[in-house]
Amino acid sequence: MFDTVAIVGVGLIGGSLGMALRERGLARRVIGIPRRAETLAEALSVRAIDDGTLDLAAVSAADLVVLAPPVLTIPPLVEAMAPHLRPGAVLTDVGSTKGSLMRVLPPLLPEGVDLVGGHPMAGSERGGVLAARADLFEGATYILTPDSRARPESAARLAELIRSLGAVPVVMEPDLHDDAVARISHLPHVVAAALAEAAGAGAVPADVLRLLVAGGFKSTTRIAASSPEMWRDICLTNREAILAGLSDFEAALGAFRAALEAESPDALLSAFGRGKTVRDSLAPPTTAPTGDLP
Amino acid sequence: MFDTVAIVGVGLIGGSLGMALRERGLARRVIGIPRRAETLAEALSVRAIDDGTLDLAAVSAADLVVLAPPVLTIPPLVEAMAPHLRPGAVLTDVGSTKGSLMRVLPPLLPEGVDLVGGHPMAGSERGGVLAARADLFEGATYILTPDSRARPESAARLAELIRSLGAVPVVMEPDLHDDAVARISHLPHVVAAALAEAAGAGAVPADVLRLLVAGGFKSTTRIAASSPEMWRDICLTNREAILAGLSDFEAALGAFRAALEAESPDALLSAFGRGKTVRDSLAPPTTAPTGDLP
Numbered sequence: 001m002f003d004t005v006a007i008v009g010v011g012l013i014g015g016s017l018g019m020a021l022r023e024r025g026l027a028r029r030v031i032g033i034p035r036r037a038e039t040l041a042e043a044l045s046v047r048a049i050d051d052g053t054l055d056l057a058a059v060s061a062a063d064l065v066v067l068a069p070p071v072l073t074i075p076p077l078v079e080a081m082a083p084h085l086r087p088g089a090v091l092t093d094v095g096s097t098k099g100s101l102m103r104v105l106p107p108l109l110p111e112g113v114d115l116v117g118g119h120p121m122a123g124s125e126r127g128g129v130l131a132a133r134a135d136l137f138e139g140a141t142y143i144l145t146p147d148s149r150a151r152p153e154s155a156a157r158l159a160e161l162i163r164s165l166g167a168v169p170v171v172m173e174p175d176l177h178d179d180a181v182a183r184i185s186h187l188p189h190v191v192a193a194a195l196a197e198a199a200g201a202g203a204v205p206a207d208v209l210r211l212l213v214a215g216g217f218k219s220t221t222r223i224a225a226s227s228p229e230m231w232r233d234i235c236l237t238n239r240e241a242i243l244a245g246l247s248d249f250e251a252a253l254g255a256f257r258a259a260l261e262a263e264s265p266d267a268l269l270s271a272f273g274r275g276k277t278v279r280d281s282l283a284p285p286t287t288a289p290t291g292d293l294p
Numbered sequence: 295m296f297d298t299v300a301i302v303g304v305g306l307i308g309g310s311l312g313m314a315l316r317e318r319g320l321a322r323r324v325i326g327i328p329r330r331a332e333t334l335a336e337a338l339s340v341r342a343i344d345d346g347t348l349d350l351a352a353v354s355a356a357d358l359v360v361l362a363p364p365v366l367t368i369p370p371l372v373e374a375m376a377p378h379l380r381p382g383a384v385l386t387d388v389g390s391t392k393g394s395l396m397r398v399l400p401p402l403l404p405e406g407v408d409l410v411g412g413h414p415m416a417g418s419e420r421g422g423v424l425a426a427r428a429d430l431f432e433g434a435t436y437i438l439t440p441d442s443r444a445r446p447e448s449a450a451r452l453a454e455l456i457r458s459l460g461a462v463p464v465v466m467e468p469d470l471h472d473d474a475v476a477r478i479s480h481l482p483h484v485v486a487a488a489l490a491e492a493a494g495a496g497a498v499p500a501d502v503l504r505l506l507v508a509g510g511f512k513s514t515t516r517i518a519a520s521s522p523e524m525w526r527d528i529c530l531t532n533r534e535a536i537l538a539g540l541s542d543f544e545a546a547l548g549a550f551r552a553a554l555e556a557e558s559p560d561a562l563l564s565a566f567g568r569g570k571t572v573r574d575s576l577a578p579p580t581t582a583p584t585g586d587l588p
Binding site for chain 1: 415490498503507509518525553573
């Protein structure tokens with residue numbers, strides 16, 4: 001589908017992508033271009049790439065360039081690699097926010113390079129290429145935001161590649177994507193971190209809390225174990241949408257506080273009921289039960 | 295260990311307990327005493343009990359009585375069954391809050407009946423006896439709060455039974471338990487419900503949100519699918535501790551809001567870092583990665 005794929009930034013997502021491309025034979029050659037020599041060695045050791053270099057100029061060999069570094073570093077990286085990009089190449093990224101990138105990147109690109117933004121809805125609270133898995137994208141939605149100046153066949157080729165990874169490509173407007181992920185991903189990360197912090201903020205000794213930790217705490221705070229650096233950057237690139245989601249969350253939480261203060265059974269029942277209705281609608285229960293409280 | 299165990303309230307927890315006792319041969323006979331005939335039929339069909347009745351007087355046959363109905367119904371049930379309790383019997387419950395029960399129940403009991411409160415830290419967002427599993431308690435912490443008037447050997451016998459279920463009995467003061475579970479279980483349920491509600495509160499169509507749902511949203515809001523009735527009751531019995539936890543949570547969330555509004559990379563990094571530190575300390579990461587965002 002593509003001859004040579006260059007993956008710039010070889011962490012969990014970049015590494016998993018390389019692994020999947022190699023295991024499924026979807027590219028003749030996968031080049032890794034991480035920032036650090038240590039990552040290069042790790043990526044080679046887990047067979048996430050065929051070969052690699054720290055030199056951005058290596059993108060000149062690629063007909064598909066995948067940007068998978070921390071999202072805030074993408075614009076300067078594109079600026080630095082632009083002179084080396086081959087005419088006819090497709091450039092994509094895996095950044096968690098799309099609006100600002102789709103505004104900032106196109107003017108940086110040479111003629112004949114097609115930008116098709118991307119965001120695979122898959123990941124893990126464990127970062128780094130050592131956590132990479134070839135099956136990470138299987139069954140995942142994979143958002144694509146093609147630049148209006150890109151040839152339609154570039155988006156089509158990338159979509160085909162994504163289908164071959166076992167994922168489901170979906171074309172979406174960047175700003176709609178950002179509003180949606182603010183509520184479905186970014187706000188949950190903020191809330192999970194605050195919830196973990198609050199668990200430790202009381203007078204109960206950590207040893208006692210640790211004894212009582214069960215499925216409910218584990219699942220609500222699992223993503224609080226994610227990289228603080230990555231989530232700082234994501235928050236900075238999708239600030240307004242997250243703040244809008246946060247306001248709705250504070251309102252929902254305020255209803256709980258009022259119901260608790262008033263000792264109102266009816267208000268508590270409605271508040272829990274509203275949450276259950278949305279949850280059941282957005283993510284219908286699976287059959288497999290999982291360990292949990294009360 | 296016990297000859298006849300009566301389980302009053304045969305839902306997820308009561309049913310799983312009956313199943314585990316039967317499969318492991320830990321009691322000669324397990325009687326189920328649900329509130330509704332339909333539940334009795336279901337409990338028999340999934341072999342959670344040997345036999346059953348809707349008549350509370352049947353507790354007279356039991357040397358161990360387990361109370362597993364909704365927590366607010368426990369005091370009136372105990373009042374109703376008290377005349378039928380056999381001298382020498384052990385009475386326990388599986389309620390999610392312990393302080394108020396351990397104050398209210400003892401005066402209701404006849405001489406010679408020993409109250410040993412309990413709370414297994416296991417469960418599921420799926421309720422009801424049809425979701426019961428014999429292995430539900432395996433590896434779980436199981437809190438015991440013996441009444442000061444109970445014979446020590448009653449708590450010891452119950453602890454031994456719990457160990458035989460594969461769980462880990464831990465004796466704890468009721469109020470310490472309640473403070474801890476407010477933060478480790480009850481507050482997460484409130485937050486999960488508010489988070490699910492907020493996801494649906496914006497302008498993004500539900501179909502788009504559904505496409506983008508991935509591991510982060512699923513795990514943070516999983517317990518929002520729990521029974522609103524059960525969580526209403528738990529909130530009412532542990533109101534003050536939950537409100538105290540909520541205040542700490544609001545403070546942690548307020549730091550995120552301030553950091554977002556100020557576009558402060560440092561404040562965002564610290565806030566995510568504080569959450570990660572507590573989470574990593576209370577529930578160290580497992581090796582198995584799970585599907586998730588970014």
